[in-house]
Amino acid sequence: MRKSSILLLVLGTVTMVALESSLQSAQTQDEQQLRQIEATVAKCEQQNDVSMMSLFADDFVFSGRRVLSNQELEEALKNNLVAHGNGPNPYTIEKKNMQVYLFGDTAVVTYIKEYRQTPDTKKVFDEDDTDVFKKGTKGWFLQFSKSSPAANGPAS
Secondary structure (H helix, E strand, O other), X not given: OHHHHHHHHHHHHHHHHHHHHHHHHHHHHXXXXXXXHHHHHHHHHHHOOHHHHXXXXXXXXXXXXXXXXXXXXXHHHHHHHHHOOOOOOOEEEEEEEEEEEXXXXXXXXXXXXXXXXXXOOOOEEEEEEEEEXXXXXXXXXXXXXXXXXXXXXXXX
16 A cells, blocks of 8 residues: 555656646747747838738737727838838837746737837837737737837836
């Protein structure tokens, strides 16, 4: 009886360790995917590339200086492209201090988004951003984004 109890305890412990390891691996993979989506969105925003809209949920909402739907955001990107002679915006984008929080099939990503004007790279504007993602059968989609000026000035 005692040997059976010890065997069950060892099997239970091994099973728990394996499950925890599997969960951590899935979370690491999800976090990497979310960080890659964030990098792609920044690059596409800088380039005024509407191809990134496939990463957004159909009912996506942006809340910043004004509230934009998915369609309104896509239209704004197209207008920016035309306004800049069918080229990129006159600034670079870098997402700093990124934190990823996973809650099952929901994720929250926070970061400081630094806009650095080109060619005068001393001109910088920072935003404090929060993105909410939902995971479905086709992967992660950006559901909601909230943006406001960063309280502490330019990121370092």
